[in-house]
Amino acid sequence: MPIDLARYKSLLEKDLEQLSQLDAISKQGADTVELDQSKIGRLSRMDALQQQAMQQEQNRRRELKVKQIHAALKRVHEGDYGWCMDCGEPINMKRLEISPAVEFCTQCADKH
Secondary structure, rough: OOOHHHHHHHHHHHHHHHHHHHHHHHHHHOOOOOOOOOOHHHHHHHHHHHHHHHOOOOOOOOHHHHHHHHHHHHHHHOOOOOOOOOOOEEOOOHHHHHHOOOOOOHHHHHHH
């Protein structure tokens, strides 16, 4: 069964838009934590540092996902979408439905 490239392109673009919105919302949480003890207590500062670290990690993961989506959109444009980047076999449609930006079939993903 041939892949509906327009549908997957739409799914990828929708995911990209959602990530863009999340990125705009989350920029505040990664701001530098003020270390002035006269304004906030030690435990509050530690909590703020932990929240900042978690937000930075979420931002890093979001940036990685955006790169994966852009790579998938490039594969759509070039006609290589839906094929494993390792073995060249078709990626299962159910796998593409769950994660449209996926690059590898399940067997090759296990190897990586």
